[in-house]
Each structure stands twice: as structure tokens, then as C-alpha cells.
Amino acid sequence: MEDAHGCAAKARWVAAVNRGWARIDAGLPISVPTLVARSDSCGPERDDNPRIMEQDVVIDTEAIALAIPKLGPNVRELVVVGGIHDLSQSAPGPRKAYYDAVAAFIDEVLG
DSSP states (O other): BOTTOBOOHHHHHHHHHHHHHHHHHHHOOSSOOOOEESSBOOOOSSSSSSTTTTSSSOOOOOHHHHGGGSSTEEEEEETTTTTOOOOGSSSSHHHHHHHHHHHHHHHHHHH
């Protein structure tokens, strides 16, 4: 199996990802306050994608959204409009929204 850049995917890595998703699908009892941050959309990593610099081109953000309720009772979702895969590397507006929300979450949790 090769990705778009021709790098061979290791069978062990694929198996580990599948095991991880199976554990999430079964439900995880994460009891500590947890923040799951994601972009508001995803799209293809191609030069003809006009939104390539404002959406996640690595993972399916809807899959993340569907997984969040399965993580535990104290998990909060943060959706960053216009964020890329690494939210801290997004354009200034989405990056600020991400950092502000993370700081607010930490302040709330630490009281």
C-alpha cells in the first residue's frame, strides 16, 4: 500500500490504527476533562483544492466528530473554523481561536 507520495504504509502501523479505532468504537472510559480539537471541514490534499489552506487534508473530521461521544463522559469538542490538520499551524484567525479555546479550557479545568 502506498500513499499519495509513494511512501509504503507499514502493515503494523495500519493494524495499530485499526485496533485504536476499534477500541474507540467500543467506547473508552476517559474520566478526566478532555478537549478534542478538529477543523470544521476536510478535503483532498491536491493543488486544485481551493480550500487546502483552511481545512484538514489529513484526516476525516466527521469521523473525529462521531468518535467524540465514545471517548467518555467528560470530553468536549472544539471545532475550529478554517483550521488545518495541525491547528497550531493554521492561518492567524483560526490559530488564535484554537489557542484561545485551549487556554480557556485549561483555565476552566484548573479552576
